[in-house]
Amino acid sequence: MIDLGRLAAGDVLVPAGAAAPVAFAAEELAAYVGRLFPATPARRPVAAPGGDWLALVPSGAPMPPLPELPADAEWVVRPANGGAVLRGTSPRATLAAVYALLRAAGCRWSPHGRDDELVPAGAGVAALTGRPAFARRVYVADLGTWHYTVPERLAARLPHDVAFIDWMAKCDATGFLFIRHANDTQWTVPELLPELARRGLAIEGGGHALVELLPRSLFASHPEYFPLAATGRSDLGNACVSSPDAVALIRERATTARAEIPGATDFHLWGLDLFGGGWCTCPGCASLTPSDQSLVACNAAAEAMGGGRIFHLAYHDTIEPPARIAPHPHVWAEFAPRERCYGHALDDPGCATNAVYRRALDAHLERFAGRVDVFEYYGDAILFGGCAVPLVDVIGRDLECYRAAGVRGVSCLVFGQYSTWAYGVNVEAFARGTIDPRDAAGARTERASRRFAPAGDAMVRYLAALEDAMVGVVRHGDVLLPPDDAPTRAGVEAALGREAELRRLLADARAAGAPPARIAAEEHLLDYTVAVLAALRDWLRRRDRADAERALAALAATIAHVHAADPDVIGTWGAHDLELTHHFFVNALRAR
Numbered sequence: 001m002i003d004l005g006r007l008a009a010g011d012v013l014v015p016a017g018a019a020a021p022v023a024f025a026a027e028e029l030a031a032y033v034g035r036l037f038p039a040t041p042a043r044r045p046v047a048a049p050g051g052d053w054l055a056l057v058p059s060g061a062p063m064p065p066l067p068e069l070p071a072d073a074e075w076v077v078r079p080a081n082g083g084a085v086l087r088g089t090s091p092r093a094t095l096a097a098v099y100a101l102l103r104a105a106g107c108r109w110s111p112h113g114r115d116d117e118l119v120p121a122g123a124g125v126a127a128l129t130g131r132p133a134f135a136r137r138v139y140v141a142d143l144g145t146w147h148y149t150v151p152e153r154l155a156a157r158l159p160h161d162v163a164f165i166d167w168m169a170k171c172d173a174t175g176f177l178f179i180r181h182a183n184d185t186q187w188t189v190p191e192l193l194p195e196l197a198r199r200g201l202a203i204e205g206g207g208h209a210l211v212e213l214l215p216r217s218l219f220a221s222h223p224e225y226f227p228l229a230a231t232g233r234s235d236l237g238n239a240c241v242s243s244p245d246a247v248a249l250i251r252e253r254a255t256t257a258r259a260e261i262p263g264a265t266d267f268h269l270w271g272l273d274l275f276g277g278g279w280c281t282c283p284g285c286a287s288l289t290p291s292d293q294s295l296v297a298c299n300a301a302a303e304a305m306g307g308g309r310i311f312h313l314a315y316h317d318t319i320e321p322p323a324r325i326a327p328h329p330h331v332w333a334e335f336a337p338r339e340r341c342y343g344h345a346l347d348d349p350g351c352a353t354n355a356v357y358r359r360a361l362d363a364h365l366e367r368f369a370g371r372v373d374v375f376e377y378y379g380d381a382i383l384f385g386g387c388a389v390p391l392v393d394v395i396g397r398d399l400e401c402y403r404a405a406g407v408r409g410v411s412c413l414v415f416g417q418y419s420t421w422a423y424g425v426n427v428e429a430f431a432r433g434t435i436d437p438r439d440a441a442g443a444r445t446e447r448a449s450r451r452f453a454p455a456g457d458a459m460v461r462y463l464a465a466l467e468d469a470m471v472g473v474v475r476h477g478d479v480l481l482p483p484d485d486a487p488t489r490a491g492v493e494a495a496l497g498r499e500a501e502l503r504r505l506l507a508d509a510r511a512a513g514a515p516p517a518r519i520a521a522e523e524h525l526l527d528y529t530v531a532v533l534a535a536l537r538d539w540l541r542r543r544d545r546a547d548a549e550r551a552l553a554a555l556a557a558t559i560a561h562v563h564a565a566d567p568d569v570i571g572t573w574g575a576h577d578l579e580l581t582h583h584f585f586v587n588a589l590r591a592r
Contacts, residue, residue: 001124002077002084004105006058008037008122010083011044013055013063018045021091021200025098026054029086032102036122052094057083074172075130077101084125092200093130096172100128108450109170111420111427113163118450130435132172133399136373136409137434138204139168140177143184145415145573157572158191160417165195171431175202177411182211182272187261197263205261206268206311210238210297213253213269214246225249227280238271241296242284254301258308265308268334269298276317291318292325302328311373319360321367333364335407336375338383342474343491345397353475358401365406373409374402378426379419385479385585386562386578387529388422390467392429396440399433410434417571418578422525425463452519455512462505462522469498473533480555480585482536484592489540496533502526521569528561539589552586 014026026043033056034040041056046063055064064080066087075088075097086101088094103109104125110116147153165176176196178188187205196203219226219235225246227237239246258267271294272278279290288296291314298312312327314320315336327333337346337357344351346358364372376398377383378391402410412430414420419427425447433440444463449456472491473479482488506526510519535558539551559582562574 001126002056002079002101003124004033004056004084004101004122005037005124007056007083008033008041009039010041010056010058010061012041013057014043014045015050015053016045016047017050019052019091019200020198021095022052022054024198025086025091025095028095029054029056029098029102032107032119033122035119036102036105036107051087052089052091053085053087054094054098055080055083055085057081070129070131073129073131075100077125077128079127088130090200092169092174092202095169095199096130097128099170099172100130101125103170104128108446109167110450111164111167111424112451113160114166116451130172132435133403133437134408134410134434136175136411137173138175138177138202138409138411139164139173140179140375140411140413141415142179142181143186143189143207144181145577146189147572147576148186148189153572153576154189154191156567157416160420160571161189161192162195164414164420165192165199165201168431169199169201172435173201173431174409175204177204177207177268179207179268180205180209180212181207182209184209184212187257193262202266203261203263204266204268205258205264206270208270208273209257210250210269210271213250213257213297214239218249222246227278228282228285229277230281237274237278237280238293239297240280240282240285241288241293242280242282247296247300250297251300251304254310255304258305266311267301267305267308268311268313269301270294270311270313270315270334271318274316279317288325289318289320289323291320291322294318295322295325295327295331298331299325299328302330305330309371313375314360314364315375319357321360321363327368327371331368332371332373332408333368334373334375334411335361335364336377337361338377338380339477341476342377342389342391342394343471344475345394345401347397347401361405361407370406370408372407373411374407375411375413376430378412378430379414379423381415381418381422381573381578382581383478384423384474385532386418386422386574386581387470387473387479387532388466388525389426389470389474389479390423390444390463391426391474392441392444392463392467395426395429396433396437399430399437399440403437415571415573415577417569418573421521421565421569421571421574452509452514455509455514455519458505458509458512459514462502462509465498465505466502466526469495469502478585480532480536480581481588482540484540489537492533492537492540496530496537499530517566521565524561524565527564528558531558531561548590552590555589556582556586558582 067078086097108118223233341353429440429443448459535555
């Protein structure tokens with residue numbers, strides 16, 4: 001056992017000239033041990049040995065020998081000579097070892113920031129070994145959600161992002177991906193890069209960026225660079241990959257783009273965010289599937305970069321693996337099953353929808369020789385229409401399915417504060433499950449007890465009931481764009497039939513002493529979710545255009561329930577972006 005109470009009066013040994021994340025790890029270790037116990041260890045640099053490690057020793061004691069790192073481990077924590085040594089395979093892994101030690105001593109981390117953490121009286125800790133289920137554990141967000149051209153909106157969001165990055169490191173994440181879209185003008189949020197770097201978290205960039213790699217301004221002089229559609233060449237799609245000059249330009253500009261992202265070694269090279277029609281049908285491209293055409297661009301970039309990974313996106317019309325083009329050894333598939341069913345785990349044998357995606361995943365694993373990461377949507381406020389959709393059980397089963405299949409890494413899309421409100425339990429389940437899928441289920445209890453004490457048990461019951469109620473609503477892709485069929489109508493009706501039960505469970509939590517402001521936020525979210533489902537039910541029941549318009553007006557009005565919540569809870573996405581998504585979906589339903 002490691003006696004942290006005794007060592008709190010000792011020293012934290014740090015290698016002289018340590019990398020910034022290791023130096024930060026030493027600060028965190030000393031600070032949290034000082035909160036767990038009455039004393040705070042002093043930091044003491046030592047000249048040797050070099051490397052990525054820290055030691056916690058009695059005051060004035062010499063450096064213990066470094067423990068061996070098992071081949072399959074990212075980090076270890078071992079008792080040694082009356083103290084403890086923490087050693088990682090990288091500076092980031094050493095920081096992860098610190099947080100694992102502190103968690104074993106009783107600390108509990110929160111994506112809502114340090115004020116929401118639990119740091120109890122400390123306890124002794126046994127030896128620990130970090131063997132995460134996935135090598136790459138990343139969170140993802142669209143650059144546009146930062147509103148970086150509106151200074152006051154950017155400033156309002158940044159404090160949450162800093163807290164979220166801090167939590168990421170404490171949960172042993174490995175990096176953050178900034179997704180660029182066609183209308184973006186930058187590759188990252190520069191204000192956040194120091195926070196990622198000081199924790200050794202990878203900075204990943206790219207996204208739906210072919211319009212940046214093949215500028216639309218070239219269309220007038222070089223229409224042959226652009227895809228041929230039914231009406232002729234168009235600059236509204238991706239590229240004509242049969243054009244050597246177009247591919248050469250993509251290769252060159254992808255290399256330049258990666259160099260513009262500080263510290264980036266990988267690059268995500270994706271086509272436009274279209275469901276279909278973005279790829280070329282010219283004679284040279286006609287025999288290539290959308291996946292093949294996308295892979296041509298990725299292979300070219302991989303050849304030019306000479307190192308690091310290029311991520312080819314399996315998504316929408318590229319969800320099936322390339323048929324004719326073989327992937328470059330540095331190209332990985334990023335499997336993004338957005339239109340899957342979230343009412344069942346991906347490998348649920350009774351789900352016909354997910355069977356298609358599971359076969360596609362297996363085919364990618366074969367085609368890319370195991371070089372496959374999965375991009376998941378557990379915190380996607382667009383996909384779920386902003387509604388409350390807990391997915392704890394599905395996340396645990398999904399991650400076990402991915403691990404068993406041989407998937408190397410996983411990522412999760414988030415939308416700032418809104419995702420930690422509406423999908424906070426999902427984000428925490430994902431964090432736990434990336435380390436060990438079996439631990440995902442514990443997120444429900446841990447979040448409820450940490451945020452809603454002394455009403456933790458009541459909130460566990462509420463979250464479990466809500467997850468069960470929403471199963472029939474999340475089987476078809478976008479919640480706000482439901483298929484007009486009997487199973488969808490039944491799913492929406494069944495969820496609405498649980499409203500009284502869900503409100504009673506929230507009332508039980510309030511009566512049990514849950515913090516009033518946090519219960520109020522949950523009530524606003526439930527009000528919004530119920531109102532959305534009621535509007536969708538009425539649209540699915542429509543008999544004529546007048547019925548449809550009344551339902552669509554009701555759907556548009558649901559945003560008032562979100563705006564009634566605390567602005568610090570809903571974030572900039574809830575305040576500004578959710579309403580825009582409603583306009584899009586209302587118009588899409590109207591067009592049916």
